[in-house]
Amino acid sequence: MSPLLRALSAEGLKLRHTLALRMCLIAPCVVVALFVAQMFLLGRPSHPPTDSAKAWIGLSENILTLWSLVMLPLFVTLQSALLAGIEHNDRHWKHLLALPVARRVHYLAKLFVLIGMVVTANAFLALFICVGGTLLMLVQPAIGLAGPPPLAYLSEKSACMAAASLLMVALQNWIAIRWSSFTVAVSFGMTATVVGMMVVQSKGLAPWYPWSMPTMAISFDGAFTSIAVAVALIGGIVAAAIGLMDFERHEFS
Amino acid sequence: MTLAIRTRNLTRRFSGRFGICDLDLNVPAGTIYGFLGPNGAGKTTTIRLLLDLLRPERGQIALFGQPLNRRMRQTLGLVGALVESPSLYQHLSGRENLEITRRLIDAPRTRIDQVLDRVGLKPAAGRHVRDYSLGMRQRLGIALAMLGAPRLLILDEPSNGLDPAGILDMRRLLRSLVRDDGITVFISSHLLAEIEQIASFVGVLQAGQLRFEGRLDDLRARAKPKLGLRCDSPAHAVDLLRAAGEEIVWSDPQTLSITLSRRSPEEINRMLVSNGVGVSHLAVENVSLESLFFDLTDAIAVEDAV
Numbered sequence: 001m002s003p004l005l006r007a008l009s010a011e012g013l014k015l016r017h018t019l020a021l022r023m024c025l026i027a028p029c030v031v032v033a034l035f036v037a038q039m040f041l042l043g044r045p046s047h048p049p050t051d052s053a054k055a056w057i058g059l060s061e062n063i064l065t066l067w068s069l070v071m072l073p074l075f076v077t078l079q080s081a082l083l084a085g086i087e088h089n090d091r092h093w094k095h096l097l098a099l100p101v102a103r104r105v106h107y108l109a110k111l112f113v114l115i116g117m118v119v120t121a122n123a124f125l126a127l128f129i130c131v132g133g134t135l136l137m138l139v140q141p142a143i144g145l146a147g148p149p150p151l152a153y154l155s156e157k158s159a160c161m162a163a164a165s166l167l168m169v170a171l172q173n174w175i176a177i178r179w180s181s182f183t184v185a186v187s188f189g190m191t192a193t194v195v196g197m198m199v200v201q202s203k204g205l206a207p208w209y210p211w212s213m214p215t216m217a218i219s220f221d222g223a224f225t226s227i228a229v230a231v232a233l234i235g236g237i238v239a240a241a242i243g244l245m246d247f248e249r250h251e252f253s
Numbered sequence: 254m255t256l257a258i259r260t261r262n263l264t265r266r267f268s269g270r271f272g273i274c275d276l277d278l279n280v281p282a283g284t285i286y287g288f289l290g291p292n293g294a295g296k297t298t299t300i301r302l303l304l305d306l307l308r309p310e311r312g313q314i315a316l317f318g319q320p321l322n323r324r325m326r327q328t329l330g331l332v333g334a335l336v337e338s339p340s341l342y343q344h345l346s347g348r349e350n351l352e353i354t355r356r357l358i359d360a361p362r363t364r365i366d367q368v369l370d371r372v373g374l375k376p377a378a379g380r381h382v383r384d385y386s387l388g389m390r391q392r393l394g395i396a397l398a399m400l401g402a403p404r405l406l407i408l409d410e411p412s413n414g415l416d417p418a419g420i421l422d423m424r425r426l427l428r429s430l431v432r433d434d435g436i437t438v439f440i441s442s443h444l445l446a447e448i449e450q451i452a453s454f455v456g457v458l459q460a461g462q463l464r465f466e467g468r469l470d471d472l473r474a475r476a477k478p479k480l481g482l483r484c485d486s487p488a489h490a491v492d493l494l495r496a497a498g499e500e501i502v503w504s505d506p507q508t509l510s511i512t513l514s515r516r517s518p519e520e521i522n523r524m525l526v527s528n529g530v531g532v533s534h535l536a537v538e539n540v541s542l543e544s545l546f547f548d549l550t551d552a553i554a555v556e557d558a559v
Contacts, residue, residue, distance in 0.1 A: 001359070010356040017344050086342065095340035095397065098304035100330035101357050103323075248323075251307055 007109035020082040027075045028125035036132040052146035068214040077189025084176035093252035107247040122162045126154040157218045164217030164228045166236030167210040174243030255282040257405045257437035263312035271461035287452030288441040295461040296441040333403035339394025343383040358401045368396040388419035408440045445546045476545045480511040483534035490530045
């Protein structure tokens with residue numbers, strides 16, 4: 001087994017019984033549950049869609065926007081801080097970095113676990129949208145949902161969001177590892193998320209701002225999908241490389 | 254003699270702190286080497302350099318003849334370390350903590366039970382680390398250090414926070430590692446009494462510089478007894494003793510202190526009396542290793558203060 005795979009398997013063990021692992025399920029579940037509860041409580045919309053497919057897309061769009069703009073950036077912020085915090089607490093770096101394992105392996109393992117968590121949470125979101133929509137279909141038929149959920153649409157949007165979050169993930173991972181304070185990582189992520197909510201209203205800026213790229217990637221006319229995903233992928237690789245170089249040189253106390 | 258650790262001109266300074274300067278360490282393989290020095294002398298900095306946690310400004314490190322630097326980290330496979338307090342995942346069991354390191358270094362699975370047995374933690378291996386006592390955590394830290402079957406164990410103040418029984422256990426364990434497994438143990442401490450109990454070689458560090466390195470017996474040999482002497486004409490006595498080749502210092506304005514290396518107290522007394530000096534007080538003062546340690550570590554502090 002390669003050192004990176006061994007490090008990933010060690011990361012898996014570290015995550016046992018942690019909030020970070022449960023959050024992959026909790027965060028998308030909360031977003032979908034909130035939206036389903038809201039739809040249920042509001043009752044019949046004033047202009048219910050006549051086409052059941054459009055009803056599914058409408059529901060998905062609303063949930064995906066809320067997720068990509070607010071919950072996903074906050075999820076990345078929290079998860080990166082929790083993942084790095086496992087090592088900052090009890091000063092684990094001095095043990096890990098004294099092992100005969102290349103330094104980059106530890107950094108890349110953290111980054112890949114974070115990416116894995118984002119992909120998993122996005123997949124759960126798509127699944128929960130299907131479950132939530134089906135539930136609404138039963139308890140609130142007036143909404144107009146019918147037929148099977150749009151699996152292909154949800155899979156495509158989830159994949160786009162995950163890919164477009166790579167730059168945000170790489171930056172947040174670097175910050176959380178570089179500074180041992182949980183507050184620094186969380187404050188940075190929260191501020192960037194709030195700024196993202198403003199930036200997303202500017203079509204000129206939004207495709208270039210890491211925290212609004214996931215929203216732009218699922219823009220419903222598809223106009224910004226390619227650019228947001230491309231910038232996030234290239235930017236993510238560059239940010240990961242810079243973070244890795246910094247980690248190689250950094251001296252942990 | 255095979256050297257487990259060999260450093261040459263190892264230097265790393267910090268602004269406002271000593272760091273270490275031109276450190277030449279020679280740690281013989283198969284021994285317990287006590288690395289002594291007061292707090293802030295540079296012991297932890299040295300250990301961090303030996304583990305590639307810090308990068309030296311200049312100098313070289315070789316472990317069992319293999320160079321260590323950021324490009325040659327495989328040399329660290331020869332080393333197990335416990336730096337300050339053990340780094341443990343509190344939410345996991347002792348066994349899971351060992352499993353994480355085992356996976357990282359690709360050690361055999363059987364190794365976990367071996368090290369748990371060695372440190373006497375097997376019955377508690379399934380318990381969460383957050384429920385461990387300080388002594389158990391320290392033992393788990395040593396088990397982590399031993400997991401890769403190292404030839405060299407580097408321990409930074411391992412008895413910190415341990416009760417007397419825990420300290421005794423630790424000593425017993427370290428002795429058995431050297432005796433049974435041929436491991437070299439490099440142990441840092443600011444407590445001479447602790448090191449005196451287990452080490453055969455010592456290095457004394459003060460303000461980032463090595464003040465002494467050698468066998469503990471050689472350090473003891475430096476601790477020559479002194480003779481305290483009062484008499485009616487001290488100036489004349491000093492002249493006589495210096496002419497006879499004795500080493501003299503003034504302990505206070507009335508008392509001379511003579512290092513006993515050439516003559517016995519009786520011979521010194523006879524010599525002074527036969528030359529007309531009236532001796533009123535003669536007392537042998539044995540120098541403890543501790544006071545010698547303070548002499549070594551204070552000397553440079555005085556130089557710095559000047």
